[in-house]
Amino acid sequence: MALGVGEHMLDSSRADILEAAAHCFMERGYSATSIDDVARRLGATKGRIYHHYSSKSDLFADVFRFGMEMNYKAIEPLRHSREKAVERWRKMAFVHVVQMITKRQFQRVVWEGVEMHLRGATTPEQRTVFADLIGSRARYSDVFRDLLAEARDDGDMAFGNLGITNQLVFITLNSPIFWYSPRAGETEGYIREIARQIVSFAMHGLGMKEGNP
Amino acid sequence: MALGVGEHMLDSSRADILEAAAHCFMERGYSATSIDDVARRLGATKGRIYHHYSSKSDLFADVFRFGMEMNYKAIEPLRHSREKAVERWRKMAFVHVVQMITKRQFQRVVWEGVEMHLRGATTPEQRTVFADLIGSRARYSDVFRDLLAEARDDGDMAFGNLGITNQLVFITLNSPIFWYSPRAGETEGYIREIARQIVSFAMHGLGMKEGNP
DNA sequence: TTGACAACATACCCGGTAGTATGTTCATCA
DNA sequence: TGATGAACATACTACCGGGTATGTTGTCAA
Numbered sequence: 019m020a021l022g023v024g025e026h027m028l029d030s031s032r033a034d035i036l037e038a039a040a041h042c043f044m045e046r047g048y049s050a051t052s053i054d055d056v057a058r059r060l061g062a063t064k065g066r067i068y069h070h071y072s073s074k075s076d077l078f079a080d081v082f083r084f085g086m087e088m089n090y091k092a093i094e095p096l097r098h099s100r101e102k103a104v105e106r107w108r109k110m111a112f113v114h115v116v117q118m119i120t121k122r123q124f125q126r127v128v129w130e131g132v133e134m135h136l137r138g139a140t141t142p143e144q145r146t147v148f149a150d151l152i153g154s155r156a157r158y159s160d161v162f163r164d165l166l167a168e169a170r171d172d173g174d175m176a177f178g179n180l181g182i183t184n185q186l187v188f189i190t191l192n193s194p195i196f197w198y199s200p201r202a203g204e205t206e207g208y209i210r211e212i213a214r215q216i217v218s219f220a221m222h223g224l225g226m227k228e229g230n231p
Numbered sequence: 232m233a234l235g236v237g238e239h240m241l242d243s244s245r246a247d248i249l250e251a252a253a254h255c256f257m258e259r260g261y262s263a264t265s266i267d268d269v270a271r272r273l274g275a276t277k278g279r280i281y282h283h284y285s286s287k288s289d290l291f292a293d294v295f296r297f298g299m300e301m302n303y304k305a306i307e308p309l310r311h312s313r314e315k316a317v318e319r320w321r322k323m324a325f326v327h328v329v330q331m332i333t334k335r336q337f338q339r340v341v342w343e344g345v346e347m348h349l350r351g352a353t354t355p356e357q358r359t360v361f362a363d364l365i366g367s368r369a370r371y372s373d374v375f376r377d378l379l380a381e382a383r384d385d386g387d388m389a390f391g392n393l394g395i396t397n398q399l400v401f402i403t404l405n406s407p408i409f410w411y412s413p414r415a416g417e418t419e420g421y422i423r424e425i426a427r428q429i430v431s432f433a434m435h436g437l438g439m440k441e442g443n444p
Numbered sequence: 445t446t447g448a449c450a451a452c453a454t455a456c457c458c459g460g461t462a463g464t465a466t467g468t469t470c471a472t473c474a
Numbered sequence: 475t476g477a478t479g480a481a482c483a484t485a486c487t488a489c490c491g492g493g494t495a496t497g498t499t500g501t502c503a504a
Contacts, residue, residue, distance in 0.1 A: 045350050049262045052491055063454075064493085066453080068493075072491065139258070219396065223435045267461075278482055282482060446503105450500090458494105459491095460491090463489105472504105473476105474478100
């Protein structure tokens, strides 16, 4: 009955709660979402949620954590490839965008979590819990940033300020969480085609030398 | 005592409320911001706000409207220039980005307003009020999109799907509302330099033929 | 078979917040 | 000058939503 996910176990009931919570948070945002909303979507009551989570922010944090776990897993096989930096970046960016589209609920929560932290809209207790998650997210971002730097050193990219550029690129890659709306009968190929266009836009913005094969 | 702004008059008391509301909404988001928060920032009480606005969503809508008014004013002088589309786009994009940085409070509200509409997180009454604003924002976006199409026809740009591309570009140009943080002693030149980098990134993403002079 | 505990549901409390109803003050104009 | 209304402040209500305290049911181990 227990499914291994990452380092901690995640029973199926918790997984259902996470999925429902992610959807609610995506549709209404953190503060506009009530615990009862999440419970209603589950066809359950508050009791179920508070049996697994001690607070609303705790639930939110776990959705955040789960979303980041997905991201790390998605890029992990590509991180230590022996290809050139520019090529590693391209492939990682691609799977990242696919993640943004296919796991939209969780990625929206990650986004809002970062926002909440930037705005300081967290209580002192929350900040310690959030610190780990924000750190995880920052390191994830750094993986991409470091590759950008390496690719520029290789002469495969040309851009101005590294920090600003990474922000621009990351927003571009993340943007589907805002404007993508799932079509009935969308194929995997359709999604990959959109991802390809996004990555292509980003790579041109990064001043790459070569087009898409 | 009345300052003409656009088509309707805006007395200074209302302007102060708008400014305070924009800051609060930027820092905490719509639903996490209480009317008392806005009043507190004004050094006043609810009474003052409810004297001018009939509801919280009404206040929010007016901040939205004011933000869009600023945007239209900023690009107006450039819209009907006789330059080529690519050049008009570049200049309009530049002033747009400067707006995003210098009027960050209001632009965040515009963003959240669009978000709320996309998520359908509005009551039926609100939707009619919002409809105008969303329409205004859509037409604003179309101004840029049409220029992209024209520039592509001119052979000055090269990109894939027009709709997706415009989304990517617009997110890129808007992105400072998320990551820009005002520095003590920031100069106008500093801001313009950042805007230049953003526009440069976007133009490369759009497959332009020529670099920045 | 029973008792102990996990996994919920039910019922309740209470603080915060949108909105309202009612003062209070000051300027303007007949 | 006094009456009227704009521009607020004060005081209050009603409700929603986070959190808790307690009840109920099924399961499993001894």
